[in-house]
Amino acid sequence: MKKLFYHPILFVALTALSCGGQSTNHTANLAGLAPGPGQSAVMDDVSNPNVVQVAVGSPDHSTLVAALKAADYVDALTNVGPFTVFAPTNTAFDALPAGTLDDLVKPENQRQLRDILEYHVLLGVYKPGDFVNGRNLGTADGRSVTVALAEDGTVTINGAKIVGTVSASNGIIHVVDQVLIPK
Template identity: 85%
Template sequence: MKKLLYLPSLFLALAAWSCGGQATDITTSTAESAPGPGQSAVVDDVSNPNVVQVAISSADHSTLVAALKAADYVDALTNVGPFTVFAPTNTAFDELPAGTLDDLVKPENQRKLRDILEYHVLLGVYKPGDFVNARNLGTADGRSVTVTVAEDGTVTINGAKIIGTVTASNGIIHVIDQVLLPK
């Protein structure tokens, strides 16, 4: 079924005709279509990258990216946010007990993997200066992590040391040296 577009289309047709062009049949389809892919399918090489795009561009976070994909959590973290993400390095994932990661990425363990990944996400942006010693911060999975600030200024989250910080268009990423596991 087709219907004619209203005034904006009429003005476009008149503008094309007045400039020596030919007006064409300006119609649109009202056929329903299935929803397209999520936010992660948007290609944008101009804007600042979001937290997932930053992780994808980091050779030290390929395991994290694979886990995000296995947990079907990519679209959630490409949305507006703002998010604070504690991003374990590949080395941090390598330190998990043998077989742990292989088990977590199985389809039947997707929910468990997603819970672990959500334990690495805070809603809101927490910059390095925002961390206060002994403060508990609520995670996206409804639990909390504890901040420790040493006298030398080193910040740890549940014992995982923040070794770097990167800003993104939808939040901030703190690179950590351990995988955070909920109790």
């Protein structure tokens, strides 16, 4: 049996020949390129919408979309996931104490706003039937929320009532009637 050997010069020569005689320097080709705008810049009118695209298409979630943009959290939620998102309605944001949202969307409060938004996100897909009374679910910010089931079947997350559910290509959205605020 013949032994195979690796010779660096022979390897470079064979690589150059296999590339049509032109050497390639991938590092040099990438030098000076700025990072792209991210996953949210991908335009696709054929695939099922992701969680952000669903929110953008909902007139009841324009405040949530504005908050996602202010927190620079859009690209994170357009990725593959899967995610479970508790999406407060505009009315839920309106119920916050006066000035709260205006203060949170200021650039100097971006991290605090992102923490609040991450508190509305679970990694994985939790469908309505997956919610168990008293179960704590870990959020994307490292905290947890608690599920409560009423006798009539109503599901609440930290007291916020789930009023609707929408599937997305990268997860599921549960529309809630309150903004979840971490303690």
